Amino acid sequence: MHLPDAVDTLISLAREGDMRALARLISVVENDGTQARQVVERLFPHTGRAHIVGITGAPGTGKSTLVNAMARVYRQRGHRVGIIAIDPTSPFSGGALLGDRVRMRDLVGDPGVFIRSMATRGSLGGLAHATDDVVLILDAMGYERILIETVGVGQAEVDIAASAHTVIVVEAPGLGDDVQAIKAGVLEIADIFVVNKADREGADRTFLALQTMLGLGPRRVQHHGRTMTVHEEAPAPDRAWTPPILKTVATRGEGVDAVVDAVEQHREHLRTTHEGQRREEIRIRRELYRILQDALLSRLMERLPPSSLDEVIQQVTSRSVDPYTAAQQLIARAETQPVTR
Amino acid sequence: MANRKIRVLVAKPGLDGHDRGAKVVARALRDAGFEVIYTGIRQTPEAIVEAAAQEDVDVIGLSILSGAHMALVPKIMRLLKERGMDDVLVLVGGIIPDEDVPKLKALGVKGVFGPGTLTQDIIDFICRELGLETMPAMAAAQS
Numbered sequence: 001m002h003l004p005d006a007v008d009t010l011i012s013l014a015r016e017g018d019m020r021a022l023a024r025l026i027s028v029v030e031n032d033g034t035q036a037r038q039v040v041e042r043l044f045p046h047t048g049r050a051h052i053v054g055i056t057g058a059p060g061t062g063k064s065t066l067v068n069a070m071a072r073v074y075r076q077r078g079h080r081v082g083i084i085a086i087d088p089t090s091p092f093s094g095g096a097l098l099g100d101r102v103r104m105r106d107l108v109g110d111p112g113v114f115i116r117s118m119a120t121r122g123s124l125g126g127l128a129h130a131t132d133d134v135v136l137i138l139d140a141m142g143y144e145r146i147l148i149e150t151v152g153v154g155q156a157e158v159d160i161a162a163s164a165h166t167v168i169v170v171e172a173p174g175l176g177d178d179v180q181a182i183k184a185g186v187l188e189i190a191d192i193f194v195v196n197k198a199d200r201e202g203a204d205r206t207f208l209a210l211q212t213m214l215g216l217g218p219r220r221v222q223h224h225g226r227t228m229t230v231h232e233e234a235p236a237p238d239r240a241w242t243p244p245i246l247k248t249v250a251t252r253g254e255g256v257d258a259v260v261d262a263v264e265q266h267r268e269h270l271r272t273t274h275e276g277q278r279r280e281e282i283r284i285r286r287e288l289y290r291i292l293q294d295a296l297l298s299r300l301m302e303r304l305p306p307s308s309l310d311e312v313i314q315q316v317t318s319r320s321v322d323p324y325t326a327a328q329q330l331i332a333r334a335e336t337q338p339v340t341r
Numbered sequence: 342m343a344n345r346k347i348r349v350l351v352a353k354p355g356l357d358g359h360d361r362g363a364k365v366v367a368r369a370l371r372d373a374g375f376e377v378i379y380t381g382i383r384q385t386p387e388a389i390v391e392a393a394a395q396e397d398v399d400v401i402g403l404s405i406l407s408g409a410h411m412a413l414v415p416k417i418m419r420l421l422k423e424r425g426m427d428d429v430l431v432l433v434g435g436i437i438p439d440e441d442v443p444k445l446k447a448l449g450v451k452g453v454f455g456p457g458t459l460t461q462d463i464i465d466f467i468c469r470e471l472g473l474e475t476m477p478a479m480a481a482a483q484s
Contacts, residue, residue: 002425002428003425019391019394019395020394023394023395023396023397027348027397030346031346090371092372092478093371093372093373093374093477093478094374095370095372095375095376095377095477095478096376097367097368097371097377097379098376098377098379099379099381101379101380101381101392102379102380105388108385108387108391108392109388116396119346121346
């Protein structure tokens with residue numbers, strides 16, 4: 001049977017467990033047709049149960065392999081797992097090569113795992129928008145743990161991971177000195193650090209560099225040839241979360257149980273403190289802002305003649321008007337004009 | 342759907358590990374503006390059809406150099422049919438003897454591409470079969 005086009009039919013098929021209907025719903029929200037809103041409206045009442053985990057880190061740190069290993073542990077523990085693997089769209093062709101499935105072949109044939117590769121596609125925060133919607137669909141379809149994998153390069157990708165309930169930042173030895181980790185700007189968003197490829201030379205150094213950077217643990221310093229331990233003050237009793245640093249060899253599954261344990265502890269931490277509420281509010285604020293931006297922008301565009309944007313771009317290009325003034329002029333023009341199309 | 346992207350699964354069923362051709366084609370399709378899901382070598386027919394279903398692809402490209410195409414392709418085509426996915430465009434590339442081409446086409450394979458094929462020919466073929474006026478990368482540049 002070929003798939004029907006109607007969103008309502010797709011939703012009821014997907015809720016009965018039809019994998020293809022679920023996959024088609026994701027395409028619908030990804031392509032952002034007029035049906036996307038309909039999907040979200042219908043499914044929203046069934047959401048809010050999933051725990052969303054963002055996994056980010058530099059290329060080559062082993063994110064896909066870790067996600068694969070984590071999904072296996074979650075399956076052993078009886079959870080259904082949704083995976084969203086995001087890779088960049090080429091800014092030149094608009095095409096994308098999505099290769100994360102290569103590392104996720106262990107999960108094939110398990111109906112409790114759904115994997116979807118997504119391209120960033122670019123354009124006006126579209127990625128985050130689509131990811132929110134795909135998460136929502138998987139949540140509504142009963143996937144209890146949703147793992148989102150993004151390359152930790154670029155603001156949009158970091159934003160996606162940062163909007164998860166639990167953020168895992170993956171590091172690996174041999175990818176550069178510890179200054180690289182600071183540059184990436186992802187230290188601040190991590191709830192859990194994973195040093196993957198921990199069987200490789202330099203793993204201890206990566207581990208120590210992270211520890212030092214985070215100012216964690218008793219510090220051992222070499223002072224005139226003697227090792228001395230500097231005791232830090234006890235952490236404030238505000239039950240703040242201290243990001244653990246965990247070592248894994250994801251290809252062999254080593255240490256991955258501990259990562260999943262840490263995610264579950266963090267989930268518990270969010271549930272028992274105000275932090276969970278706070279994050280949910282940030283998530284929803286971000287989502288609302290984006291919807292408002294999109295809606296207001298398309299309203300503005302509806303009120304402007306199709307050529308007006310090109311005219312203004314020409315004026316700015318020839319330096320006869322600055323971009324701020326140009327934007328104000330466009331808004332003023334839209335406000336006085338009736339809807340033209 | 343103005344932003345609809347064409348999604349293509351590139352997979353290597355069977356046991357030969359020669360994935361250079363599959364990667365070249367995957368990259369050429371990406372540069373033509375398609376979203377390419379690459380699943381790697383040694384895939385079972387079941388794994389390929391499951392990935393195609395979850396990724397909701399429009400096209401499946403199979404690369405086979407082992408000579409096992411007459412065992413693998415019929416199985417994939419049958420699984421696709423069972424799932425109601427026989428509307429997906431299936432292409433086969435690799436080492437396929439001439440006498441097997443009509444047999445594959447009888448199974449529902451739309452195009453067979455042997456050694457020496459230009460990647461542009463594959464791109465043009467996909468565009469034609471899907472009714473695209475121009476390849477996606479060109480359409481993106483013009484909009």
